[in-house]
Amino acid sequence: METLQFKTNIKCGGCIAAVTPFLNGDENVETWAVDLENPDRVLKVETSHSPEEIQELIKKAGYVAEEIA
Numbered sequence: 001m002e003t004l005q006f007k008t009n010i011k012c013g014g015c016i017a018a019v020t021p022f023l024n025g026d027e028n029v030e031t032w033a034v035d036l037e038n039p040d041r042v043l044k045v046e047t048s049h050s051p052e053e054i055q056e057l058i059k060k061a062g063y064v065a066e067e068i069a
Helices: 013-024 051-060
Strands: 002-008 029-035 042-047 065-067
Touching (some): 002 051, 013 051, 042 051
Antiparallel strands (some): 002 042, 002 065
16 A cells, blocks of 8 residues: 545545545555645545545546646
């Protein structure tokens, strides 16, 4: 498992509720959290997925995730 970080357009609790089924429903996602206090709305994901796979999950939920190097 590695921890990946993404800049997102997830803005509020409602947005988090929208992405929750996608991230919680994935067996390769261990833990995740969005920092709504950060202007970049940083999503941290502990996962065995590649960054592209996480970006695809977020996209399916209707949001954008850009990996932070």
